[in-house]
Amino acid sequence: MQTPVLDIEQLSVSLPAGADRSHALQDISLQLHAGQTLCVVGESGSGKSVLATTVMGLLVKELRVTQGSVRLQGESLLAVSPARYRALRGQAMGMVFQEPMTALNPVMCCGEQIDEVLQTHTNSTRVERRARVLAIMQAVRLPDPERIWQSYPHQLSGGQRQRIVIAMAMVMKPALLICDEPTTALDVTTQQEILQLIKTLQQDAGSAVLFITHDMGVVADIADQVLVMHQGHAVEMGQRDDVLLRPQAAYTQALLAAVPSMTPPPARALPDTPPLLRAIGLGKRYEHHWALQDAALRVLAGETVGIVGESGSGKSTLARCVLRLIDPTAGEIHWGEDNIATWPETRLRPLRHRVQVVFQDPNRSLNPRLRIGQALVEGARNFGQTAAQAERLARGLLTQMRLPDSAWDRYPSQFSGGQRQRIALARALACQPEVLVADEAVSALDVSVQAQILDLLCEVQARMGLGLLFITHDLRVAAQLCDQVIVMHQGRIVEHGLTSQVYAQPQQAYTRQLLASAPAWQRI
Amino acid sequence: MSPLHQGLWQHGSVRFGGVVLLAMLLVSLLAPWLGTVDPAAMDANQVNTALGSAGAFTLPDGRVVMHTFWLGTDSFGRDVYSRVLFGGRISLWVGIATAVLALGLGGLCGMLAGYFRQLDMLLMRFMDGLMAIPAVLLAIALVAALGANVATVVIAIAIPEVPRVTRLVRSLVLTLREEPYVEAARALATPTPVILWRHILPNAMAPLLVQGTFVAASAVLTEAILSFLGLGLPPDVPTWGNIMAEGRVQFSQQPGHVLFPAMFLVPTVLAINLLGDGLRDVLDPKFAKRVG
Numbered sequence: 001m002q003t004p005v006l007d008i009e010q011l012s013v014s015l016p017a018g019a020d021r022s023h024a025l026q027d028i029s030l031q032l033h034a035g036q037t038l039c040v041v042g043e044s045g046s047g048k049s050v051l052a053t054t055v056m057g058l059l060v061k062e063l064r065v066t067q068g069s070v071r072l073q074g075e076s077l078l079a080v081s082p083a084r085y086r087a088l089r090g091q092a093m094g095m096v097f098q099e100p101m102t103a104l105n106p107v108m109c110c111g112e113q114i115d116e117v118l119q120t121h122t123n124s125t126r127v128e129r130r131a132r133v134l135a136i137m138q139a140v141r142l143p144d145p146e147r148i149w150q151s152y153p154h155q156l157s158g159g160q161r162q163r164i165v166i167a168m169a170m171v172m173k174p175a176l177l178i179c180d181e182p183t184t185a186l187d188v189t190t191q192q193e194i195l196q197l198i199k200t201l202q203q204d205a206g207s208a209v210l211f212i213t214h215d216m217g218v219v220a221d222i223a224d225q226v227l228v229m230h231q232g233h234a235v236e237m238g239q240r241d242d243v244l245l246r247p248q249a250a251y252t253q254a255l256l257a258a259v260p261s262m263t264p265p266p267a268r269a270l271p272d273t274p275p276l277l278r279a280i281g282l283g284k285r286y287e288h289h290w291a292l293q294d295a296a297l298r299v300l301a302g303e304t305v306g307i308v309g310e311s312g313s314g315k316s317t318l319a320r321c322v323l324r325l326i327d328p329t330a331g332e333i334h335w336g337e338d339n340i341a342t343w344p345e346t347r348l349r350p351l352r353h354r355v356q357v358v359f360q361d362p363n364r365s366l367n368p369r370l371r372i373g374q375a376l377v378e379g380a381r382n383f384g385q386t387a388a389q390a391e392r393l394a395r396g397l398l399t400q401m402r403l404p405d406s407a408w409d410r411y412p413s414q415f416s417g418g419q420r421q422r423i424a425l426a427r428a429l430a431c432q433p434e435v436l437v438a439d440e441a442v443s444a445l446d447v448s449v450q451a452q453i454l455d456l457l458c459e460v461q462a463r464m465g466l467g468l469l470f471i472t473h474d475l476r477v478a479a480q481l482c483d484q485v486i487v488m489h490q491g492r493i494v495e496h497g498l499t500s501q502v503y504a505q506p507q508q509a510y511t512r513q514l515l516a517s518a519p520a521w522q523r524i
Numbered sequence: 525m526s527p528l529h530q531g532l533w534q535h536g537s538v539r540f541g542g543v544v545l546l547a548m549l550l551v552s553l554l555a556p557w558l559g560t561v562d563p564a565a566m567d568a569n570q571v572n573t574a575l576g577s578a579g580a581f582t583l584p585d586g587r588v589v590m591h592t593f594w595l596g597t598d599s600f601g602r603d604v605y606s607r608v609l610f611g612g613r614i615s616l617w618v619g620i621a622t623a624v625l626a627l628g629l630g631g632l633c634g635m636l637a638g639y640f641r642q643l644d645m646l647l648m649r650f651m652d653g654l655m656a657i658p659a660v661l662l663a664i665a666l667v668a669a670l671g672a673n674v675a676t677v678v679i680a681i682a683i684p685e686v687p688r689v690t691r692l693v694r695s696l697v698l699t700l701r702e703e704p705y706v707e708a709a710r711a712l713a714t715p716t717p718v719i720l721w722r723h724i725l726p727n728a729m730a731p732l733l734v735q736g737t738f739v740a741a742s743a744v745l746t747e748a749i750l751s752f753l754g755l756g757l758p759p760d761v762p763t764w765g766n767i768m769a770e771g772r773v774q775f776s777q778q779p780g781h782v783l784f785p786a787m788f789l790v791p792t793v794l795a796i797n798l799l800g801d802g803l804r805d806v807l808d809p810k811f812a813k814r815v816g
Contacts, residue, residue: 359704
């Protein structure tokens with residue numbers, strides 16, 4: 001039997017003293033053969049990125065390999081000199097990272113960046129190198145390679161930038177390609193194309209691929225084998241179909257169960273009440289371009305309206321407009337009976353408790369210098385409650401959000417992402433709103449945490465009769481949560497209807513494309 | 525000790541700067557109890573005495589005390605040791621007051637310019653104009669116009685620093701105002717002044733504090749320069765700059781009259797700058813060590 005491209009045996013990496021556990025990785029063993037793809041899945045903090053950086057030899061110096069071996073084509077990587085490692089990176093292993101913008105040099109044009117790899121690792125002449133760069137640009141399906149050569153990273157789209165990074169990784173036809181969440185920052189349709197591309201290039205070069213991801217859908221699309229990691233341990237390893245369809249470990253089962261299904265539940269019957277929030281012909285123009293055009297929506301009490309679309313589709317602009325955090329250029333916004341689209345801030349302020357918001361990034365949605373208690377009473381105090389009333393209300397909400405009472409005097413940095421999102425939710429609910437706008441409120445969270453927050457949202461909605469405007473790029477979450485769904489593309493509403501109908505019989509070509517691109521492990 | 529305090533104390537330049545600055549502060553505040561006499565008192569019988577010599581010294585009220593002139597006396601018969609120690613009070617006070625004033629004014633202008641986009645153009649063009657005038661020249665003009673006392677010197681040194689602080693705060697506010705927690709506060713109907721005070725200012729505090737130390741260090745120097753040029757405080761007020769100015773004419777015979785105040789001035793400015801560098805390292809997350 002031939003030697004595996006990557007052979008890891010009993011690898012352990014220790015964390016510095018004072019971390020939440022002693023080892024970032026413990027006893028990890030795996031073998032990866034040429035032409036094979038191994039997906040490493042796990043939630044944040046599971047050690048999957050540490051595994052990738054260990055193989056690349058890019059471990060931060062606080063982390064240390066305590067035992068085990070890593071062999072690339074039979075050569076032990078833990079013993080090689082820094083110079084040899086540099087030669088191996090690029091030649092024998094290529095790397096693709098999550099965020100293509102930061103992986104590329106912003107002041108160097110793209111062609112030269114790929115050319116630099118060849119300059120470092122080959123003795124080819126200028127002309128030969130140019131031919132090879134143009135060939136690899138063709139291979140990664142970049143349109144008009146001559147023009148792209150001259151372009152700077154900021155002039156390309158996210159998907160094109162990631163293609164440049166992949167071209168840099170693959171130009172030397174490395175034996176091993178390491179991808180660390182390469183599609184996480186991309187839209188679903190682009191993600192689909194990039195995954196296809198990685199597959200094709202792998203077949204052409206015969207490389208082995210080590211693919212790090214948190215997304216079970218991506219695993220289903222690309223993996224031959226799967227390694228499930230949790231807290232630095234290998235929980236389960238096996239062939240893709242075995243792991244996804246017949247998971248043995250309880251953790252894998254829980255992880256798969258937390259991924260929402262693409263099939264929406266049957267539509268709920270909602271009482272016919274006047275809408276709490278209504279927008280008609282809403283538009284927002286920046287300089288010379290319309291970020292949002294002719295948008296209309298309606299949210300009833302107890303109803304969840306989803307807005308789905310890719311980045312730049314105008315869904316966040318729509319949310320900020322209906323919240324009046326930005327002023328719309330055209331159209332009407334009704335909060336209850338009042339058309340508040342053009343009201344000045346002073347007149348609007350007393351009504352602001354009606355519509356509240358929870359944002360995406362748990363790290364930035366709370367003021368880092370404000371204690372949780374102070375943050376929670378702020379809204380209620382602004383709407384005229386006494387300090388004692390506001391505190392009673394806020395402490396009640398803290399309990400409802402399943403946070404300990406001791407959280408009151410602590411700072412946001414002392415909480416995990418999921419806890420912070422619950423605090424942000426409590427802060428919004430403390431104003432006793434009629435409508436809650438959730439702008440990608442669960443997108444930055446791990447699936448299991450995401451499921452908890454979504455349950456909590458539904459529970460709160462049922463109890464308070466809240467209208468929910470739920471903005472997301474995740475079609476699976478939207479399928480499970482929303483009664484109505486609005487599909488947006490390039491600042492316009494493409495399709496609008498009952499979730500079950502839109503998912504079952506999409507009317508528009510764009511909606512069909514969007515739904516088809518969503519990776520779903522249930523399909524295999 | 526909280527992690528932040530620990531981080532500050534473990535940082536070499538914060539510790540060194542803090543200790544030196546504290547020593548300077550103590551020495552100048554406790555000057556009356558450190559064997560000094562009235563720094564303005566002149567005795568015609570004790571002109572240009574040698575270092576460490578002792579003798580009778582006549583105070584302005586006519587009393588005569590036995591005194592050791594550790595650093596000698598100057599050409600007017602004033603005790604250099606007393607003048608240097610008391611001079612520290614003025615220098616440090618000018619440094620601290622200037623920093624507070626420049627941060628206050630600049631912070632306010634910067635917050636207004638950064639948060640209210642309509643004001644931005646107006647305020648920043650005014651600041652650009654102010655920055656076009658050399659700082660020391662502007663200070664000299666202001667002292668000449670307002671008359672020389674400690675308050676006007678502080679104002680004169682602070683005004684040229686205001687545009688720099690304004691620019692810094694404006695750029696911080698421009699980023700902070702887009703933070704989701706600021707947007708959330710707006711959705712919670714928090715009045716704008718409260719947003720600025722509770723949500724924006726505390727998060728801009730760390731870089732502001734660092735800038736403050738650099739302002740203080742440069743203020744101590746500028747005050748010494750103004751005094752040395754005879755354009756700052758009146759020559760009878762003991763400041764390090766004044767002492768050096770007085771000693772300049774007989775530098776070859778009595779080099780100590782220039783060197784002794786300099787030996788206090790240099791470590792003070794160095795200590796403040798080191799403290800600022802250290803604070804920046806500890807407080808700025810960009811310089812913080814990353815743990816994977």
